[in-house]
Amino acid sequence: VNIQSPFEEIGGEQVIHELVNAFYSRVGRHPDLAPIFPNDLSETSRKQKQFLTQYLGGPSLYTSEHGHPMLRARHLPFEITPKRAKAWLTCMEEAMDEIGLEGPYRKEFFQRLVLTAQHMINSPDKPE
Numbered sequence: 566v567n568i569q570s571p572f573e574e575i576g577g578e579q580v581i582h583e584l585v586n587a588f589y590s591r592v593g594r595h596p597d598l599a600p601i602f603p604n605d606l607s608e609t610s611r612k613q614k615q616f617l618t619q620y621l622g623g624p625s626l627y628t629s630e631h632g633h634p635m636l637r638a639r640h641l642p643f644e645i646t647p648k649r650a651k652a653w654l655t656c657m658e659e660a661m662d663e664i665g666l667e668g669p670y671r672k673e674f675f676q677r678l679v680l681t682a683q684h685m686i687n688s689p690d691k692p693e
């Protein structure tokens with residue numbers, strides 16, 4: 566038998582690092598997202614690499630350093646609107662395209678991210 570975690574299936578640490586780098590380079594340039602993120606995304610990016618590693622069944626890097634993720638609570642200081650959730654997911658989808666992440670695990674991974682992103686929404690869209 567060969568029981569691999571999704572973390573291993575997608576290519577492990579190297580692929581997570583490529584994905585997260587490609588993702589935050591888009592977030593930093595996105596007009597709806599950039600305003601709520603720090604200018605220097607290196608620490609955010611480091612935490613996200615730790616988080617996604619454990620989210621996909623790899624080593625619990627995030628929890629070892631920061632404790633329970635409590636992701637929704639950690640996002641409450643920021644206005645997360647449906648529009649921003651969509652933008653976040655678009656940046657992630659484009660990052661997956663950029664690094665050439667393909668296959669059934671991509672679809673599963675992305676579907677989970679859609680649910681998590683929806684869960685982060687804490688504010689309504691603003692009227693234009």
Ligand code: HEM
Nearest residue numbers: 601602609612613616631639643645649650653681682685
């Ligand atoms: C942190 C925005 C969805 C995981 C943050 C930060 C912002 C943010 C502004 C703080 C960055 C910083 O100060 O360093 C958003 C928006 C989302 C979203 C607009 C749209 C729905 C997600 C999702 C995940 C996620 C879906 C996980 C799959 C994280 C993690 C952190 C973080 C792990 C670092 C928490 C910490 O400080 O320890 N996010 N996020 N976010 N986000 Fe999100």
